[in-house]
Amino acid sequence: MSTPARRPAPARRGGRGRSSRRPAPAGPDARGTELELEVGPIAHGGHCVARHEGRVVFVRHALPGERVLARVTEGAEGASFWRADAVRVLSADPDRVDPACPVAGPGLCGGCDFQHVAPARQRALKAAVVTEQFRRLAGLDVAVEVEEAPVADADGEGLRWRTRTQFAVDAEGRAGLRAHRSHQVVPLTDCPISTRAVTGSGVLGARFGNVATLEVAAGSDGAAPLVVVDPLPGTHAHVPKLSDASVAVRTPEGLHRVSGRTWVGERVTVRVGDTEREHAFRVGGAGFWQVxxxxxxxxxxxxxxxxxxxxxxxxxxxxxxxxxxxxxxxxxxxxxxxxxxxxxxxxxxxxxxxxxxxxxxxxxxxxxxxxxxxxxxxxxxxxxxxxxxxxxxxxxxxxxxxxxxxxxxxxxxxxxxxxxxxxxxxxxxxxxxxxxxxxxxxxxxxxxxxxxxxxxxx
Ligand SMILES: C[S@@+](CC[C@H](N)C(=O)[O-])C[C@H]1O[C@@H](n2cnc3c(N)ncnc32)[C@H](O)[C@@H]1O
The missing domain is CATH 3.40.50.150 (Vaccinia Virus protein VP39)
Structure with a gap:
């Protein structure tokens, strides 16, 4: 293998952030307005499309075909579209289920979009979104089935799969996730889509000082997970003792090791024809690896x-x-x-x-x-x-x-x-x-x- 490190440093890293598109304020604030809506098709972004007096309303926590009472979360009187949460279901789709997570729902944790939907229907909704995007942006009709990715020791379908979770930290030093399109941190004691190695790292329930965000990464090599802490700008982070994790603090100079390793070990077995081959990878800090x-x-x-x-x-x-x-x-x-x-x-x-x-x-x-x-x-x-x-x-x-x-x-x-x-x-x-x-x-x-x-x- 030759490794000429002679290319200029790259511009950017893969961001998976949320859209900053917001309806321009065009009149009195409509937030809090309650509407009875017939919910239409799924759209890209985890919401369904409905219409109210000619205006598009993007509705979260709903399913196509449902009738819901929705509360507007973003939008003004003259805006072309509003965002809303379904706060009461007036006629439910058969694929609606009780969320496995106690903080999933309107105004609560913004980490998940489909906790209220049966897993097979979630896949059907995603397939519809893929088809719609190809029709709209590529002019192609594609039929696609979204394939399930089973997890061996999950508590239930769709749970305990996330091996890397980035948590925000609130003013009191508690780790959690942000509410949807908000800076507000919802403190968590569990995250049912994260693996037990992630939630067992000790960060949930601990108190941090001067910490903006932290990322927990649990590798498949079975070692303790790595917690990478991002201090608030210009401060020194206070990190409580986490006995079941390695800890590193990100500084402008690079990762500062507090305890254990500053990297995560991954093993992947891939089948080619009749043979299986195992590969080992090292992923430094909070570097990219599929979650x-x-x-x-x-x-x-x-x-x-x-x-x-x-x-x-x-x-x-x-x-x-x-x-x-x-x-x-x-x-x-x-x-x-x-x-x-x-x-x-x-x-x-x-x-x-x-x-x-x-x-x-x-x-x-x-x-x-x-x-x-x-x-x-x-x-x-x-x-x-x-x-x-x-x-x-x-x-x-x-x-x-x-x-x-x-x-x-x-x-x-x-x-x-x-x-x-x-x-x-x-x-x-x-x-x-x-x-x-x-x-x-x-x-x-x-x-x-x-x-x-x-x-x-x-
Ligand atoms: C989605 S990840 C894929 C990584 C890898 N294929 C894998 O499966 O683990 C995208 C990668 O592209 C890198 N990246 C982002 N923008 C880049 C650019 N303009 N040039 C080179 N690499 C870039 C990121 O650092 C990241 O490692």
């Missing part, structure tokens, strides 16, 4: 199935993180093939270097994908296969054009936002690549998020 324990295997196998790599081929892994797909592709193309991985976070590239040292034909570039794709050394190479797994905003037109110019035999696109994927699908089509397969996975149960893997061919 669902089944995700690395499901996505890894889906990428291999989409690309059908052959011995001796040359592959490109864009937005490669700590090298999950790089490792799988390196195995598949063998000693005659090559894999070039491009990742923006220097720390992730260092982690990949440690995990992939046994692969002599892997090259790791640290830098922005946009810039790497313009590099003469890269464009002069033969590229048979491309996998890309960009942040939530998608790859964008410039990156898509540069990928198409490399003329790969197949492209696998891993996407956490179906809207960004649909937009990039339209750009790929303009450059001669057609969608030749689409799978979707329920890797974020109880939330509106869905992960897709698309295959494109020339």
């Amino acid at each position: 669902h324990p089944a995700a690395p295997r499901l996505l890894g196998e889906a990428v291999l199935a989409a690309l059908e790599p052959r011995a001796g081929e040359h592959a490109l892994d864009l937005y490669s993180g700590v090298g999950l797909f790089t490792a799988l592709l390196a195995d598949a193309v063998g000693t005659e093939g090559t894999v070039l991985a491009v990742e923006g976070e220097e720390r992730a590239v260092r982690d990949a270097r440690r995990s992939l040292h046994e692969h002599p034909r892997v090259e790791l570039w640290a830098g922005a994908v946009e810039e790497a794709l313009g590099d003469d050394e890269l464009t002069a190479r033969r590229t048979d296969l491309v996998v890309l797994d960009p942040p939530r905003s998608g790859a964008g037109r410039v990156v898509v054009e540069a990928i198409a110019a490399l003329a790969p035999r197949a492209v696998a696109y891993v996407a956490c936002d179906p809207a960004a994927l649909a937009r990039d699908t339209a750009s790929l089509a303009e450059h001669g690549y057609r969608l030749d397969g689409l799978r979707a996975f329920d890797l974020f149960p109880m939330t509106h998020h869905v992960e897709c893997v698309a295959r494109f061919v020339r």
Whole structure:
């Protein structure tokens, strides 16, 4: 493996934040207004669409076809749309269930969107959203089934899957999650979608001082979880003793170790044909790793199935993180093939270097994908296969054009936002690549998020 760390540092990291689009205040505040609504179809973002006197109302905590009493949470009299919460259900859909979480519901924790929906129906709603985004943004009719991702020791379907959870800390030093589209922190004693390793780390119920947020990451190697603490700007964090976790504090200079390790160990077993192969990865600090324990295997196998790599081929892994797909592709193309991985976070590239040292034909570039794709050394190479797994905003037109110019035999696109994927699908089509397969996975149960893997061919 060669590792020329010569690319300029990248611009950005994958954000999965919420939209800042708010209806412009256009008259008297409508918050608190109660409306009786017939709820319409699901929309992207965890809400359904309803209409009231010609105005669109995005309603949370409802299901299509229900009749609800909804309370407006955002909007003014003259605004084009309002947001509202269903506070009373007047006629319930048969797929409505009691939330497994005591703080799920209007005005409470904003971490989940679909606690009130049976898991199979959640998947159907997500499939409808994927179909709608492709129709609207790519002009394509796609039929997709959202595949379940079972978790071995869950308390119930859709629970205890999140191996990485970022908590906010309130003014009294208690960890919790924010209410929907709000800065208000709802303190928690449990989070039923987080794994027991995360909730057992000791952060819930503890008191922190000068802490803004903290992230708990529990690896699959069985070691104690890592708690990465972000102090309030200009302060020193006070972290209580957490006996069942490693602790690190993020500082402008990097991660400061308080106790235990500053990284998380992950193991992934992937089936290729009749054989299973285990890979080990190191993920530093609160670096990127899929949050669902089944995700690395499901996505890894889906990428291999989409690309059908052959011995001796040359592959490109864009937005490669700590090298999950790089490792799988390196195995598949063998000693005659090559894999070039491009990742923006220097720390992730260092982690990949440690995990992939046994692969002599892997090259790791640290830098922005946009810039790497313009590099003469890269464009002069033969590229048979491309996998890309960009942040939530998608790859964008410039990156898509540069990928198409490399003329790969197949492209696998891993996407956490179906809207960004649909937009990039339209750009790929303009450059001669057609969608030749689409799978979707329920890797974020109880939330509106869905992960897709698309295959494109020339
Ligand atoms: C969704 S993660 C995928 C990581 C990896 N494929 C995996 O499955 O673990 C996206 C990655 O892209 C990186 N990234 C974001 N923007 C980038 C850019 N413009 N250039 C290079 N890397 C970028 C992030 O640091 C992050 O590691």
